Amino acid sequence: xxxxxxxLAIIGAAxxxxxxxxxxxxxxxxxxxxxxGVVSVDPNKFSKVLIxxxxxxxxxxxxxxxxxxMLRKIGILGGEVASLTTAQGLMFLGAAMPIAIVGLFSGxxxxxxxxxxxxxxxxxxxxxxxxxxxxxxxETYAILALLVSILIINNIAV
Amino acid sequence: MKTExxxxxxxxxxxxxxLMTQNDIEQLINTSxxxxxxxxxxxxxxxxxxxxxxxxxxxxxxxDSKELKILLYRNDFHNxxxxxxxxxxxxxxxxxxxxxxxxxxxxxKKAFRDKEADILxxxxxxxxxxxxxxxxRTLDGQLSDSLIDCAALGAMQKxxxxxxxxxxxxxxxLTTACSDIKTAYRCSKMGKSRQFLEAAVxxxxxxxxxxxIRSALSGVDALFxxxxxxxxxxxxxxxKENPAGFEKWCDDVIMELAADARMQAFGVEPLAAYYIAKxxxxxxxxxxxxxxxxGTARGTITERMRKLYV
Numbered sequence: 001x002x003x004x005x006x007x008l009a010i011i012g013a014a015x016x017x018x019x020x021x022x023x024x025x026x027x028x029x030x031x032x033x034x035x036x037g038v039v040s041v042d043p044n045k046f047s048k049v050l051i052x053x054x055x056x057x058x059x060x061x062x063x064x065x066x067x068x069x070m071l072r073k074i075g076i077l078g079g080e081v082a083s084l085t086t087a088q089g090l091m092f093l094g095a096a097m098p099i100a101i102v103g104l105f106s107g108x109x110x111x112x113x114x115x116x117x118x119x120x121x122x123x124x125x126x127x128x129x130x131x132x133x134x135x136x137x138x139e140t141y142a143i144l145a146l147l148v149s150i151l152i153i154n155n156i157a158v
Numbered sequence: 159m160k161t162e163x164x165x166x167x168x169x170x171x172x173x174x175x176x177l178m179t180q181n182d183i184e185q186l187i188n189t190s191x192x193x194x195x196x197x198x199x200x201x202x203x204x205x206x207x208x209x210x211x212x213x214x215x216x217x218x219x220x221x222d223s224k225e226l227k228i229l230l231y232r233n234d235f236h237n238x239x240x241x242x243x244x245x246x247x248x249x250x251x252x253x254x255x256x257x258x259x260x261x262x263x264x265x266x267k268k269a270f271r272d273k274e275a276d277i278l279x280x281x282x283x284x285x286x287x288x289x290x291x292x293x294x295r296t297l298d299g300q301l302s303d304s305l306i307d308c309a310a311l312g313a314m315q316k317x318x319x320x321x322x323x324x325x326x327x328x329x330x331x332l333t334t335a336c337s338d339i340k341t342a343y344r345c346s347k348m349g350k351s352r353q354f355l356e357a358a359v360x361x362x363x364x365x366x367x368x369x370x371i372r373s374a375l376s377g378v379d380a381l382f383x384x385x386x387x388x389x390x391x392x393x394x395x396x397x398k399e400n401p402a403g404f405e406k407w408c409d410d411v412i413m414e415l416a417a418d419a420r421m422q423a424f425g426v427e428p429l430a431a432y433y434i435a436k437x438x439x440x441x442x443x444x445x446x447x448x449x450x451x452x453g454t455a456r457g458t459i460t461e462r463m464r465k466l467y468v
Contacts, residue, residue, distance in 0.1 A: 030161055030164055031164075033164040033165040033168075034164040034165055034167070034168035035168065036165050036168075037164070037165035037166060037167070037168035037169035037170075037172070037219065038168045038169060038171070038172045040165075040169055041169045041172040041173055042172050045172070112161060112423070112424075115161070115164050115168070115423060115424070116423035116424075118168045118171075119167065119168055119171040119423050122168050122169075122171035122172035122174075122175075123171045123172065123174050123175050124175075
């Protein structure tokens with residue numbers, strides 16, 4: 001068994017969940033801060049701002065999904081651990097990069113957009129949907145990155 | 159990426175919906191009794207009854223903000239003036255003390271009573287010493303007032319430059335420019351000396367101090383010419399025709415600055431803008447109350463209303 005290949009694949013899986021998770025944590029944290037400000041003035045707006053707070057959390061889930069797919073493919077989860085060459089390990093590492101990097105930055109950016117959306121909800125609750133749509137636009141790029149990561153993982157011959 | 163005060167800005171945005179609108183102001187003007195006005199005001203303001211409540215709320219979210227504290231410099235220095243004069247004339251300074259302020263009445267009293275200016279914030283120490291010395295030596299209240307007023311504007315500009323906020327720098331420059339125009343105009347009309355003008359005019363990036371002094375010494379018309387050439391033609395026209403209109407213009411210029419800042423989702427600017435908006439709202443209410451009590455015509459009241467934030 002080439003341990004270097006396996007190690008690279010595991011690093012890839014870790015990166016996918018780590019960086020996307022950091023992006024989500026920062027994004028959700030920022031929106032949570034803004035949401036707490038609104039709720040301190042008007043507790044009735046809790047449910048509306050909660051939707052906005054959830055939005056940047058998806059990048060972390062995408063990272064987790066990518067990591068699980070990779071770990072399954074290399075047999076760490078539910079199977080026999082595959083023997084990977086260094087090149088295969090690098091392929092897995094590369095496969096993790098789209099969701100790791102895009103997840104990190106889009107999570108933070110979506111947090112900013114959603115926190116600004118909290119401002120809309122605070123001032124004009126009837127326009128809450130517009131804030132959600134604007135923040136959700138950032139999601140597109142996280143989904144595209146997830147798609148690319150999944151396509152690469154599925155097409156690596158093990 | 160700047161994401162400061164996300165919580166404070168969101169809270170302020172929630173409170174912006176309670177600010178008075180043009181419709182509310184119209185309704186207030188149309189009321190006939192004080193109790194009707196009070197009912198209307200209470201229905202809008204909720205827990206925020208006065209500007210100290212607004213400040214207290216801002217401080218619960220952004221107590222570490224140096225930028226916001228600049229908004230109170232004028233109150234701080236007003237209190238310095240009031241306490242100094244009250245103590246010298248053996249009167250109780252409490253009735254002259256305005257809130258909110260960065261410096262408590264007790265601190266000010268202690269600073270003068272024990273001659274311990276060091277307990278005051280750094281930007282006030284030298285002014286407190288100089289004003290005390292000047293007032294005890296000359297007993298000229300006007301001279302010491304002008305020294306303190308000028309120092310307040312200088313401190314405001316310096317602190318704004320130190321904190322690096324473009325919004326606060328502009329706020330300080332505009333406040334100083336408006337104040338300098340008023341001072342130069344009054345001094346010019348009263349034929350004050352160059353020495354007095356040098357102590358009273360602060361100068362800013364908007365209006366150069368030396369040019370203002372020179373034009374004020376040459377007469378009111380020369381001052382108006384200078385203002386027109388410096389981009390303050392509207393202010394000059396208003397000063398010529400109607401000083402109350404000029405006062406309104408000064409408040410409106412600051413409100414326009416605040417209105418631009420409210421679009422921001424983070425940072426200290428929306429917080430400062432809300433404070434400025436609330437100040438203008440309370441000023442409008444005060445004007446309406448006084449005018450109604452005096453039986454001022456509806457048109458005149460409307461004319462005096464400051465620009466609104468919402």
